[in-house]
Amino acid sequence: MAGKGMNLTLKIWRQSDANSPGKMVDYKVTDISEHMSFLEMMDVLNEQLVSKGEDPVAFDHDCREGICGMCSMYINGEAHGPDRGVTTCQLHMRMFNDGDTIYIEPWRAAAFPVIKDLVVDRTAFDRIMNAGGFVSVNTSGNTQDANALPIPKADADEAFDAATCIGCGACVATCKNASAMLFVSAKVSQLALLPQGKVEAKERVLNMVDQMDKEGFGNCTVTGACEVECPKGISLTNIARMNQEFLKASITADK
């Protein structure tokens, strides 16, 4: 399409570091093609700012194909913006109209402090994983043959669906309680569904939930916003499964 590009007003959260107060600042971009990705539109803005000797807007991004989980913008009040099933980098400008005003903010949650502008610290997620998001098996190459233990396709597929979580944090950002339950439950579910993960399922769920609470994430009140905004379609069913696992483990675990 060779038509004229869009002119947009951007209202962007600017904050120089974690300890400084932030504010919304207005910018204008012109002649934006509908084929651009949202981040390419941000590139255009930053190129403008750099050419004027100003500080470009800091934002996280890396793979730009929706899989690394690095990009994280809260656009017009929605995590990853108005489209469904996409990360910010997969959002395209065809979702917007000429003359639009677009609000761009960072993920907002106590457990995700702002580092700069739209960049937040999500290492709380890593610490939850360190607490139990694994199967305790060493690298040896002498584990049993991969086909020695058949796994029903339905279980394997369900485990896979849970495992596709990219850890972007959209679920937390969109939740009114800033709960991390969708993220944590995705890993708990993946491993609870597979025989390899069942052995330490109890300790895992207890330890991960414990760490989740320590990090200051809120509880789940089953609003379901996380499932709507999740770019990978992680299902709310995982939270139900985690609650089940947690309850079972709380009653029967050794510790």
Add this chain to the structure above:
Amino acid sequence: MSQLDAKIPEGPIKDKWTNHKNKINLVNPANKRLIDVIVVGSGLAGGSAAASLAEMGYNVKCFCFQDSPRRAHSIAAQGGINAAKNYQNDGDSTYRLFYDTVKGGDYRGREANVYRLAEVSANIIDQCVAQGVPFAREYGGLLDNRSFGGVLVSRTFYAKGQTGQQLLLGAYSAMSRQIGKGKIQMFNRHEMLELVIVDGKARGIIARNLITGEIQRHSAHAVVLASGGYGNVFFLSTNAMGSNVTAAWRAHKKGAFFANPCYTQIHPTCIPRSGDYQSKLTLMSESLRNDGRIWVPKKMEDVEAIRAGKKKPTDLSEEERDYYLERRYPAFGNLVPRDVASRAAKERCDAGFGVNATGEAVYLDFSSAIMRYGKEKATVMGEKNPSDQRVKELGEGVIEAKYGNLFQMYQKITDDNPYKTPMMIYPAVHYTMGGLWVDYNLMTTIPGCYAAGEANFSDHGANRLGASALMQGLADGYFVLPYTIGDYLADDIRTGPISTDLPEFVEAEKTVQDRLNALINNKGTKSVDHFHKRLGKVMWDKVGMARNAQGLTEAIAEIKQIREEFYKDVFVPGSMDSFNPELEKAGRVADFLELGELFAKDALHRNESCGGHYREESVEESGEQKGEAKRDDVNFKYVAAWEHKGEPSDAVLHKEDLVFENIELKQRSYK
């Protein structure tokens, strides 16, 4: 040429690795606690190495520039991972995987390394399943396989189109376990900016904390570089925005030879570029060539009608389509290796048959597969005489189950529905086979400095086969390095901690400070991206899919010119002691501007066509292979390893002759 001793163990190829493991030195568990290892990069190679080394007892410090090790670019690998399991009973074996990989690499890989890779491949699958990696399974509960290019068996294990993600999350989970135990100290948002050498050995790195800007010294008894490939030298590639050559290039400038920089993989199936603003290219997995058929119209008038929007690809009958890969390569058809498929697409587009406005696109069509699968499914479901519509519906369901996320990705980017109309694709820079030269133990020419995964040059020769990068990354990290590094560290059990107050650390830190200061204080007029894009254009136009002496000579001069302008006129905003993505980019592009020149120099010196390196001067002129790439084993059967001597133009060539004892050297034919 003693520096290029590949240290290949004696004995028959099938026994080399076992014998080597039995003979090399080990470090006892108590002593491992006294030894520190730095791992740069947290992708499949770095992540698996860090986890394995920590499990063994070493103190590991791991660095990644992303905000979490789980985001390394291995995560984006789509299609699958090869392993010689022969679960399909289709004649696969360690030897066949070895043979396919050497042949696929156009006989420019090192036999012993490739054999070892094939040998440990089966263990990788066992290991990953034990970690809870949810590979695709069949209804009987056993693992499913698919085929990739350049082979005649089904040996690729996969997890939909997200195999890299699942394998990386497996390695990340193994890392997480060790981070939780304190055996890995993880440095997220840190970037290695210099290698520190003490008494001729790699003993540490200088890193920058990307949040605070703090320059830090980190010491260790050995340094593993697993920092990935350098495809972003082309600006546009399928690599992540942050993927860079800096860690490898810093090591190169400190004495590590850089091998075969010109061997680049241009992947045939990527989404075509759509405009000048474009920041990256997106891959559509090679696995799609299992079921997708590649074509352009036979007649120029149809091409023109399609470009003008007067015809749709679905309007063309079978007779009006040129399935050019099936036509030219009947034995392998749409599953020829990547370099062959890319050149064939370029040939058709250069001849004017490109199907989009830019003339740089061909079709990847799933309609045959949709109908075939739909019929199968109808039979299984007991539906007699289903309508075409019903068959299509069922077939689309099967395709969705196999490639759903890829189709969704395509649709989100292009706004076209690939279930209903063929995808448009075009080749794009994807992977770099070249990298730091390593011996059999994966050690570079700097003692104690190792390179693993895409960062080294070792296993893929001049062209990498699909689904082999994941295999190599994990083989290096899980199964090779943990053994070979012990052989070296066995001499270090009494060394004790390495002090970061040594003058070598002080000096290296100062070099980094000065370099960053110079960039910040340059106060020029043009952005970093301005230079990166110019470099990328020269690389793509003159050092891309087809290369010739004149273009390469021009490229060398032009890259040097861009580099000089960069240092005169680049503008980097902000300060050194804060979060400053422009400064990070500037450092990376500065290194690309040097690597790019060496890359072109290597391409110019290699006056043969092999794998991804295609010289227009070296083409078969007659016979059955007319028009195909022509390799020159008499003059170029070697690894080109470059030694840094100041400017890239001063780099000195060292050759490692490649010896083929187990595979007969012959012309690669996929006809």
